[in-house]
Amino acid sequence: FPVRLGELVLAAKDFPMTNPGGDSTELPTQSCPTTAPSPPASWAREATGSDRLALWLATGFGTGYLPAAPGTWGALLGLLVAIALAWLPWVAGVGITAGLILLGVPVCGRAAAWFGRHDPPQVVWDELATVPLVFVLCPFPLGPWWYVAAYWLLGFALHRLFDIAKPVPVRQLERFPGGWGVMLDDFAAAVYAAGALWLLRLAAALTLPWGGF
Secondary structure (H helix, E strand, O other): OOOOHHHHHHHHHHOOOOOOOOOOOOOOOOOOOOOOOOOOHHHHOOOOHHHHHHHHHHOOOOHHHOOOOHHHHHHHHHHHHHHHHOOOOHHHHHHHHHHHHHHHHHHHHHHHHHHOOOOOOOOOHHHHHHHHHHHHHOOOOOOOHHHHHHHHHHHHHHHHHHHHHOOOOHHHHOOOOHHHHHHHHHHHHHHHHHHHHHHHHHHHHHHOOOOOO
16 A cells, blocks of 8 residues: 555654663653853953953963964973073063063963963963073073083973973962962972972083083
8 A cells, every 4th residue: 555755754753662672661862962161251252452461471472372382382482581581680580580470470360261261271471481480590500502502401391391290289389269370380390490400400510521500
């Protein structure tokens, strides 16, 4: 007998789905989420001039938007700042570095609130401002150019190491609210890096002919 397609569809709607065991218990249906996670509330408004300034500084003048390892790019900017500060009197370097770190608290806090995360990867001012602290606490040594260049690169690498590994209390300091948490963990990583750099310089002083200092 010819059967119309519409009649088959109606019959299928009335036929209960069965479990593999053969009973006529209807299988539970799973509902899929219909809504995506909400963006940060700050995105619902237009950025003000102060927002744009804070984001520009916090992202290291835009380097935080680079697709790979933004923290490393921010630390490289910090290394350039440290090299520039090395030509100034040590006291001036201390004052400028302290100013960069203190400025990072409100700047990074505002940027973190804008991105809706405690320490977003786009925010790299914490690396930029604290890499110079390594070389303020352990000023550059005297010696051949290659030794001085290795010293700069080693201080940079040690800062990245302790910032990523986060030994005690670096990770604990990261839990402070707002910009304080963003800055304090990198501050502690810089102190660790400077301490390790001093130990390496002491070892060099005992082995290298020019004393390593």
